Amino acid sequence: MELLNFVGVFAFAVSGGLVGVRRRFDVFGILVLALVTALGGGVIRDLLLGIDPPSNLSNVPFMLTAIVAGLIAFRFSGSLDRIRKLILIADAAGLGAFAVSATMLAIRHGHPGIEAILVGTITAIGGGMMRDVLAGLVPSVLTQDVYALPALLGCAGTDLCVRMGVLNPITLWTLVVLVLGLRVLALRFHWQVPKPRRLTRDEPNRPGPGSAP
Amino acid sequence: MELLNFVGVFAFAVSGGLVGVRRRFDVFGILVLALVTALGGGVIRDLLLGIDPPSNLSNVPFMLTAIVAGLIAFRFSGSLDRIRKLILIADAAGLGAFAVSATMLAIRHGHPGIEAILVGTITAIGGGMMRDVLAGLVPSVLTQDVYALPALLGCAGTDLCVRMGVLNPITLWTLVVLVLGLRVLALRFHWQVPKPRRLTRDEPNRPGPGSAP
Amino acid sequence: MELLNFVGVFAFAVSGGLVGVRRRFDVFGILVLALVTALGGGVIRDLLLGIDPPSNLSNVPFMLTAIVAGLIAFRFSGSLDRIRKLILIADAAGLGAFAVSATMLAIRHGHPGIEAILVGTITAIGGGMMRDVLAGLVPSVLTQDVYALPALLGCAGTDLCVRMGVLNPITLWTLVVLVLGLRVLALRFHWQVPKPRRLTRDEPNRPGPGSAP
Numbered sequence: 001m002e003l004l005n006f007v008g009v010f011a012f013a014v015s016g017g018l019v020g021v022r023r024r025f026d027v028f029g030i031l032v033l034a035l036v037t038a039l040g041g042g043v044i045r046d047l048l049l050g051i052d053p054p055s056n057l058s059n060v061p062f063m064l065t066a067i068v069a070g071l072i073a074f075r076f077s078g079s080l081d082r083i084r085k086l087i088l089i090a091d092a093a094g095l096g097a098f099a100v101s102a103t104m105l106a107i108r109h110g111h112p113g114i115e116a117i118l119v120g121t122i123t124a125i126g127g128g129m130m131r132d133v134l135a136g137l138v139p140s141v142l143t144q145d146v147y148a149l150p151a152l153l154g155c156a157g158t159d160l161c162v163r164m165g166v167l168n169p170i171t172l173w174t175l176v177v178l179v180l181g182l183r184v185l186a187l188r189f190h191w192q193v194p195k196p197r198r199l200t201r202d203e204p205n206r207p208g209p210g211s212a213p
Numbered sequence: 214m215e216l217l218n219f220v221g222v223f224a225f226a227v228s229g230g231l232v233g234v235r236r237r238f239d240v241f242g243i244l245v246l247a248l249v250t251a252l253g254g255g256v257i258r259d260l261l262l263g264i265d266p267p268s269n270l271s272n273v274p275f276m277l278t279a280i281v282a283g284l285i286a287f288r289f290s291g292s293l294d295r296i297r298k299l300i301l302i303a304d305a306a307g308l309g310a311f312a313v314s315a316t317m318l319a320i321r322h323g324h325p326g327i328e329a330i331l332v333g334t335i336t337a338i339g340g341g342m343m344r345d346v347l348a349g350l351v352p353s354v355l356t357q358d359v360y361a362l363p364a365l366l367g368c369a370g371t372d373l374c375v376r377m378g379v380l381n382p383i384t385l386w387t388l389v390v391l392v393l394g395l396r397v398l399a400l401r402f403h404w405q406v407p408k409p410r411r412l413t414r415d416e417p418n419r420p421g422p423g424s425a426p
Numbered sequence: 427m428e429l430l431n432f433v434g435v436f437a438f439a440v441s442g443g444l445v446g447v448r449r450r451f452d453v454f455g456i457l458v459l460a461l462v463t464a465l466g467g468g469v470i471r472d473l474l475l476g477i478d479p480p481s482n483l484s485n486v487p488f489m490l491t492a493i494v495a496g497l498i499a500f501r502f503s504g505s506l507d508r509i510r511k512l513i514l515i516a517d518a519a520g521l522g523a524f525a526v527s528a529t530m531l532a533i534r535h536g537h538p539g540i541e542a543i544l545v546g547t548i549t550a551i552g553g554g555m556m557r558d559v560l561a562g563l564v565p566s567v568l569t570q571d572v573y574a575l576p577a578l579l580g581c582a583g584t585d586l587c588v589r590m591g592v593l594n595p596i597t598l599w600t601l602v603v604l605v606l607g608l609r610v611l612a613l614r615f616h617w618q619v620p621k622p623r624r625l626t627r628d629e630p631n632r633p634g635p636g637s638a639p
């Protein structure tokens with residue numbers, strides 16, 4: 001789990017850094033965005049669970065990982081753009097890792113069931129939402145197909161496994177892979193969810209809509 | 214009160230769903246926006262009051278109400294656009310219900326006076342602010358005429374009634390209707406509050422880059 | 427310290443009010459933005475430290491200061507634009523005051539070291555971030571040169587002084603002046619930090635998030 005958490009931090013930080021590069025932020029802005037993306041979800045999680053101060057604020061290894069990932073995004077953005085697929089996969093891995101681990105943490109704090117599932121989902125998608133809002137983009141979870149759903153399913157699965165007393169390393173990793181797999185399949189096959197009919201009185205083609213990497 | 218809270222959740226969720234429809238989000242994005250708008254204010258309220266985890270995260274009836282409202286917004290957006298007035302009234306009712314109930318909750322947690330009034334106001338306007346920020350819009354509370362003021366007055370009235378020992382179902386509902394009425398009157402008669410003089414060196418519709426002065 | 431905190435609240439409120447004036451908000455929107463900018467950082471600080479409800483919600487002198495500052499920004503925006511330099515200096519003073527005082531508060535709550543430094547930095551830059559996000563701008567901390575760094579150094583210096591047992595009025599004010607000075611020097615000499623190479627497939631100069639619904 002710890003390893004996957006590092007993968008998640010790294011992947012989310014890279015995605016944050018790349019959004020900063022695209023928005024032409026300077027290196028500080030890029031690092032701030034990398035840190036917020038990687039650690040923001042966990043901060044929200046701890047605020048929701050009443051863990052004061054949030055543990056991510058003293059997790060130096062996570063911070064260094066995020067900073068290194070942000071610098072890589074800054075320095076090698078050209079190449080990283082080419083390995084875009086690898087990043088999306090890592091991002092999906094992070095989504096799975098954060099979803100499962102945050103759900104477990106919420107259960108351990110005595111809040112199983114719907115609370116744990118929602119805390120897990122919010123943690124998994126929260127960092128990316130903060131990234132997009134700060135960068136002036138509409139969060140990809142609102143515009144991209146099938147992003148929050150895999151996380152939600154992973155959290156629900158984790159809660160179910162704990163209830164059934166079968167949460168062990170095997171089921172846990174299966175859940176992470178499930179989230180990762182669903183997200184990657186959604187990306188690969190461009191799974192679409194229904195969109196509203198175009199309104200007659202439509203808003204002009206407004207800039208907002210974000211484009212997460 | 215419970216009934217009005219449901220009206221508030223429903224109305225705010227409809228407003229969130231409609232904003233999602235206008236921004237052409239997919240159905241998941243619309244539901245997320247509906248949930249955030251309806252439950253976000255209460256989550257902020259509980260974070261401010263130190264209620265961990267926020268009660269809205271385990272309030273399944275509220276969630277189902279918000280999801281149903283979001284689906285209605287998604288499915289019947291054409292018709293809903295026509296019954297726009299009804300929505301604005303429901304939104305005003307939600308504003309009143311959340312303002313009064315959050316103020317009462319803050320007082321019950323031992324924070325009467327200015328704290329209760331501010332927690333109430335932030336709760337009432339918070340969900341809508343999150344909706345607009347996530348949708349890439351400037352919160353309507355900042356741009357629309359007379360939105361926060363009715364909520365603030367309702368919260369102050371609630372605190373006053375508690376102080377005077379006269380908070381009962383009659384005064385409570387009177388306060389809700391007061392907020393609702395002020396908001397509806399402001400909408401009906403386009404109450405204007407002063408705007409700054411146009412600056413000579415006015416900023417063009419600037420792209421993102423923040424400009425702290 | 428108390429005096430400088432008032433200076434910080436006043437300066438941040440003026441900056442919030444001026445952003446509101448530029449975005450053509452009405453007087454309520456301008457006051458909300460002034461209050462959020464001046465008090466928002468402290469609210470985030472208290473949420474991170476588990477102080478419920480945040481002390482700023484009952485700090486009437488701070489609120490009145492922020493409201494007066496917001497009204498000044500609303501009324502005299504023309505003149506204020508001319509005394510832009512004074513505002514930037516006051517903003518820098520506020521940055522220093524909030525950075526140092528929040529770090530001290532975090533240490534007093536039993537969280538020295540990296541936690542105190544990060545809580546201090548987040549407090550110092552948080553109000554301005556909320557201001558820009560609500561106003562539909564990208565936070566200046568992400569786009570402006572050398573903004574977060576002086577705050578971070580001031581927080582680290584405060585933590586170091588406490589560790590070495592030499593935090594007294596003299597060192598404390600020295601730290602505030604250090605933050606202020608670094609920020610002013612950065613503004614004066616347009617210190618640049620490296621920006622990413624322009625990408626070949628660059629995003630067009632996108633306007634920020636849209637206007638009110």
